[in-house]
Amino acid sequence: MKQKKIAYLLLVVNIVILVFGLSVLAQATSRMAVTNTEGQETAKRLELPDAIALLAGAIAVAGSTLASGIALRGVATAGFAAAVEKPELTTWLLIMGGLAEGIAVYGLLLAILILGRI
Known part of the structure; x- marks a missing residue:
């Protein structure tokens, strides 16, 4: 509930x-x-195409940031639980966290490419 x-x-x-x-x-x-x-x-x-490009850039950043947060939550909860049992897995936790953060970077890069066309 x-x-x-x-x-x-x-x-x-x-x-x-x-x-x-x-x-x-x-x-x-x-x-x-x-x-x-x-x-x-x-x-x-x-003009309308420029306005749509601005909105598309904002949606790209917002969507990728939200997806990155969801992925990072899953990595953090599972990774910390695994790191408690096997401490040598902390390196893999950092790598997976970095990959999850990469989603947000790709969204920002896409927004920069979209806005660069204006």
Whole structure:
């Protein structure tokens, strides 16, 4: 029962974050200042493909970070239990933890590649 409450709470938090992100994205599409060659700031509207690319980059980072956290939780719980019985497995625990953290790095790299196309 407690796990269902936590799952519902996480769902509500994710929905709130999504709505907040979309509202920020909507505001970014309406106002954006660009400096022209004379040094004057002119207003430029963010086009829809660029806005979708920004949202895709945010989703890539958020999804990979969440997946990395889930993987790291599994590695940590099983790894510490195994390390108690066999202390020589601590090196493998660190390696598996590093691989789990690599998921977040790959998501960040993907977001950088997506945003680099704008």
